[in-house]
Amino acid sequence: xxxxxxxxxxxxxxxxxxxxxxxxxxxxxxxxxxxxxxxxxxxxxxxxxxxxxxxxxxxxxxxxxxxxxxxxxxxxxxxxxxxxxxxxxxxxxxxxxxxxxxxxxxxxxxxxxxxxxxxxxxxxxxxxxxxxxxxxxxxxxxxxxxxxxxxxxxxxxxxxxxxxxxxxxxxxxxxxxxxxxxxxxxxxxxxxxxxxxxxxxxxxxxxxxxxxxxxxxxxxxxxxxxxxxxxxxxxxxxxxxxxxxxxxxxxxxxxxxxxxxxxxxxxxxxxxxxxxxxxxxxxxxxxxxxxxxxxxxxxxxxxxxxxxxxxxxxxxxxxxxxxxxxxxxxxxxxxxxxxxxxxxxxxxxxxxxxxxxxxxxxxxxxxxxxxxxxxxxxxxxxxxxxxxxxxxxxxxxxxxxxxxxxxxxxxxxxxxx
Amino acid sequence: xxxxxxxxxxxxxxxxxxxxxxxxxxxxxxxxxxxxxxxxxxxxxxxxxxxxxxxxxxxxxxxxxxxxxxxxxxxxxxxxxxxxxxxxxxxxxxxxxxxxxxxxxxxxxxxxxxxxxxxxxxxxxxxxxxxxxxxxxxxxxxxxxxxxxxxxxxxxxxxxxxxxxxxxxxxxxxxxxxxxxxxxxxxxxxxxxxxxxxxxxxxxxxxxxxxxxxxxxxxxxxxxxxxxxxxxxxxxxxxxxxxxxxxxxxxxxxxxxxxxxxxxxxxxxxxxxxxxxxxxxxxxxxxxxxxxxxxxxxxxxxxxxxxxxxxxxxxxxxxxxxxxxxxxxxxxxxxxxxxxxxxxxxxxxxxxxxxxxxxxxxxxxxxxxxxxxxxxxxxxxxxxxxxxxxxxxxxxxxxxxxxxxxxxxxxxxxxxxxxxxxxxxxxxxxxxxxxxxxxxxxxxxxxxxxxxxxxxxxxxxxxxxxxxxxxxxxxxxxxxxxxxxxxxxxxxxxxxxxxxxxxxxxxxxxxxxxx
Numbered sequence: 020x021x022x023x024x025x026x027x028x029x030x031x032x033x034x035x036x037x038x039x040x041x042x043x044x045x046x047x048x049x050x051x052x053x054x055x056x057x058x059x060x061x062x063x064x065x066x067x068x069x070x071x072x073x074x075x076x077x078x079x080x081x082x083x084x085x086x087x088x089x090x091x092x093x094x095x096x097x098x099x100x101x102x103x104x105x106x107x108x109x110x111x112x113x114x115x116x117x118x119x120x121x122x123x124x125x126x127x128x129x130x131x132x133x134x135x136x137x138x139x140x141x142x143x144x145x146x147x148x149x150x151x152x153x154x155x156x157x158x159x160x161x162x163x164x165x166x167x168x169x170x171x172x173x174x175x176x177x178x179x180x181x182x183x184x185x186x187x188x189x190x191x192x193x194x195x196x197x198x199x200x201x202x203x204x205x206x207x208x209x210x211x212x213x214x215x216x217x218x219x220x221x222x223x224x225x226x227x228x229x230x231x232x233x234x235x236x237x238x239x240x241x242x243x244x245x246x247x248x249x250x251x252x253x254x255x256x257x258x259x260x261x262x263x264x265x266x267x268x269x270x271x272x273x274x275x276x277x278x279x280x281x282x283x284x285x286x287x288x289x290x291x292x293x294x295x296x297x298x299x300x301x302x303x304x305x306x307x308x309x310x311x312x313x314x315x316x317x318x319x320x321x322x323x324x325x326x327x328x329x330x331x332x333x334x335x336x337x338x339x340x341x342x343x344x345x346x347x348x349x350x351x352x353x354x355x356x357x358x359x360x361x362x363x364x365x366x367x368x369x370x371x372x373x374x375x376x377x378x379x380x381x382x383x384x385x386x387x388x389x390x391x392x393x394x395x396x397x398x399x400x401x402x403x404x405x406x407x408x409x410x411x412x413x414x415x416x417x418x419x420x421x422x423x424x425x426x427x428x429x430x431x432x433x434x435x436x
Numbered sequence: 437x438x439x440x441x442x443x444x445x446x447x448x449x450x451x452x453x454x455x456x457x458x459x460x461x462x463x464x465x466x467x468x469x470x471x472x473x474x475x476x477x478x479x480x481x482x483x484x485x486x487x488x489x490x491x492x493x494x495x496x497x498x499x500x501x502x503x504x505x506x507x508x509x510x511x512x513x514x515x516x517x518x519x520x521x522x523x524x525x526x527x528x529x530x531x532x533x534x535x536x537x538x539x540x541x542x543x544x545x546x547x548x549x550x551x552x553x554x555x556x557x558x559x560x561x562x563x564x565x566x567x568x569x570x571x572x573x574x575x576x577x578x579x580x581x582x583x584x585x586x587x588x589x590x591x592x593x594x595x596x597x598x599x600x601x602x603x604x605x606x607x608x609x610x611x612x613x614x615x616x617x618x619x620x621x622x623x624x625x626x627x628x629x630x631x632x633x634x635x636x637x638x639x640x641x642x643x644x645x646x647x648x649x650x651x652x653x654x655x656x657x658x659x660x661x662x663x664x665x666x667x668x669x670x671x672x673x674x675x676x677x678x679x680x681x682x683x684x685x686x687x688x689x690x691x692x693x694x695x696x697x698x699x700x701x702x703x704x705x706x707x708x709x710x711x712x713x714x715x716x717x718x719x720x721x722x723x724x725x726x727x728x729x730x731x732x733x734x735x736x737x738x739x740x741x742x743x744x745x746x747x748x749x750x751x752x753x754x755x756x757x758x759x760x761x762x763x764x765x766x767x768x769x770x771x772x773x774x775x776x777x778x779x780x781x782x783x784x785x786x787x788x789x790x791x792x793x794x795x796x797x798x799x800x801x802x803x804x805x806x807x808x809x810x811x812x813x814x815x816x817x818x819x820x821x822x823x824x825x826x827x828x829x830x831x832x833x834x835x836x837x838x839x840x841x842x843x844x845x846x847x848x849x850x851x852x853x854x855x856x857x858x859x860x861x862x863x864x865x866x867x868x869x870x871x872x873x874x875x876x877x878x879x880x881x882x883x884x885x886x887x888x889x890x891x892x893x894x895x896x897x898x899x900x901x902x903x904x905x906x907x908x909x910x911x912x913x914x915x916x917x918x919x920x921x922x923x924x925x926x927x928x929x930x931x932x933x934x935x936x937x938x939x940x941x942x943x944x945x946x947x948x949x950x951x
Binding site: 249250251254255257258261262264265266267268269270271422424425 | 495514515516519525527530531532533534535536540541543544545546547549552553554595
């Protein structure tokens with residue numbers, strides 16, 4: 020069993036996910052009856068929907084940074100994605116909207132690539148420029164294109180359609196060739212069996228009315244892993260981010276690797292933006308990206324520059340975001356969850372003989388649990404910032420063993436060492 | 437297999453000229469390398485060896501001249517063209533990505549694929565075949581990060597062989613190795629030669645060159661001085677060809693014993709990020725007017741020890757005393773003001789602000805003291821005068837004190853750093869690799885200054901990878917291995933070989949029986 024665990028990454032992930040569900044169920048039981056939404060199919064569905072744009076920004080960050088270019092312009096590229104996505108969806112339909120949104124983000128990536136790779140501009144300077152330019156461009160274009168239309172204006176577009184969704188056959192009762200299959204997860208979730216029903220509820224949430232765009236985004240995780248770690252192109256990209264001079268000495272065209280990686284990065288961010296406009300809100304609205312590009316960058320760090328890790332980070336943010344939107348009392352129950360997780364971390368630190376950090380964690384845990392016990396509800400300012408707070412906390416705890424690509428963020432000029 | 441003189445030379449360079457702004461790096465250089473020989477190119481730092489090799493490997497283009505490889509004229513515009521002609525290069529600074537595996541580093545740029553996917557099985561098989569046939573054992577799945585210096589060099593050689601190179605250029609391959617590893621490298625090179633490879637070997641350690649090379653070409657000031665067969669010359673003759681006169685040697689006069697301890701390090705321990713000791717209970721005493729040499733393979737705690745003494749790193753255990761005063765918890769500035777001088781190992785990163793003028797650089801570390809400061813304010817004119825004094829006293833060749841540090845040659849930059857530290861008349865000087873990467877003339881000047889300071893009663897802690905320098909200059913020697921001081925030696929009886937075996941820990945048993 021332990022051997023199998025060591026060899027099978029998929030199995031390890033599934034077990035970890037199961038552990039999370041168990042902890043959530045336990046907390047849910049403890050927090051009844053005030054909270055019922057900590058673990059439910061609705062929360063699961065919403066978590067996934069909220070996580071997708073972050074995931075796409077995170078993947079974008081990974082592509083760029085693996086090639087050694089810091090892409091702080093992800094935010095701006097997502098803004099371009101929202102505008103062009105909405106415009107494309109309005110003119111040609113939602114699928115075209117996604118494609119045009121991706122192209123819009125990629126154009127932002129192209130700008131960043133020309134500045135950083137071709138002209139050797141500092142990555143942060145160029146990224147900030149993209150972040151300033153993108154919203155201004157979007158506003159200008161809205162004034163030109165959306166102002167005259169009904170529901171449109173200088174800050175928003177008319178409503179757009181989404182790409183539609185599917186229920187997975189057999190698992191969630193989707194149609195297969197016109198035959199309505201049984202709804203396995205839905206039925207199990209309604210049985211009220213301890214744990215099993217909770218697991219089924221979560222699975223049902225993520226397999227029922229699953230957006231085609233979400234499915235596409237999720238498929239980009241294995242695709243990115245495959246390209247970056249299994250193909251010559253991916254190896255060359257990673258080598259360009261680790262040791263560009265060495266890669267160049269072996270005939271790798273470092274400029275081309277970095278250039279294409281940054282454009283792909285922009286395309287992914289653009290997809291994320293288009294997803295927000297077309298799938299989440301059904302409209303382009305100014306400022307609707309709300310820092311998700313930066314959160315995506317945080318998930319890159321949290322995930323140690325690995326796509327699966329960034330996915331995990333995006334789920335965490337998505338979960339906190341879904342909770343604060345659906346149910347404020349759930350945020351209160353979240354305190355209980357944090358307290359329990361902290362105790363777990365303290366135990367681990369204790370086992371590893373790190374007494375001072377174990378003590379710190381225990382004290383923090385006690386404070387959080389006391390807060391939970393003496394209050395009925397958290398202050399109204401807290402729920403909206405829960406997702407950001409969660410990201411911040413996790414980054415604080417996760418940054419010790421991280422390793423970014425060795426030449427990340429460094430200006431590379433051919434022939435200069 | 438003896439060098440083959442009947443076939444045309446495998447590499448023939450004639451009239452190669454390369455100019456950089458202000459200098460002629462190669463001035464009509466000729467080089468002829470016969471098939472299947474080991475050909476050494478020797479010369480001092482700055483003689484143009486590396487430039488010539490970079491031209492041959494297509495990294496920089498020549499301004500003038502002709503290159504023939506296997507009898508056909510070539511003109512490389514990138515290394516990949518040189519690789520296609522069967523020329524490969526092992527760089528002095530390894531071109532390896534630490535966080536990729538050995539396999540990934542080797543196949544990069546020439547990946548075997550199967551339907552667009554990297555064919556790892558085939559790559560691993562090829563690597564293991566190469567390793568077996570040349571005696572270069574490596575695990576393809578190891579991360580380069582975890583390899584020792586000698587192993588990394590083997591990765592570089594395999595990288596070159598994997599691309600089918602027949603001619604291997606090795607740029608100062610022994611500079612990073614201890615004597616035992618050098619022998620292993622030479623063994624590998626002879627193996628390569630016996631299989632018909634040609635090796636061009638750059639070095640300036642003459643006994644090594646005579647031990648391995650068949651033919652030797654000497655460069656001086658960018659010109660070819662001579663090409664000789666290694667059986668026809670002695671070390672002394674080669675040295676004369678290289679510098680045009682006798683080589684300066686590090687040496688020092690006997691020391692008058694002085695019982696005063698200037699710096700005392702008591703059971704100093706420094707922990708790394710993973711809580712493992714990088715410096716492990718080190719005890720050292722440096723006496724007044726003494727140079728204490730620290731030998732060790734890089735990364736065995738010398739750097740961390742220096743940082744701890746200077747106050748850049750905290751000691752987790754142990755104490756430091758300067759002239760009997762407890763300085764363990766003093767901040768860096770207070771230590772510097774109390775008379776601690778520091779010549780850092782990496783002058784570009786730690787020693788200088790490359791884009792600042794010399795007078796600002798001369799101020800660093802003394803920015804709170806006269807004549808650089810007046811109260812809370814910097815004293816510009818005072819700083820300029822003091823800098824001019826350093827430039828004059830330490831023979832820093834520069835157009836003026838407003839010149840950017842970057843514009844100076846390595847030797848002159850180092851003289852400025854040494855001048856800055858010594859002109860403040862510290863009681864204790866920590867000199868980490870003070871002559872690394874500078875030319876022979878500057879090297880002799882640095883040695884002179886250290887000797888002069890020692891005569892005046894300064895205590896010096898000298899960390900160096902140049903074993904000749906350590907043996908020649910130091911009054912006492914200690915060896916650091918895995919963070920501990922593992923041996924103490926008298927330089928008058930120490931040899932580089934003996935030091936080398938202590939540095940690698942190879943002599944642990946031997947040493948036990950001897951002492």
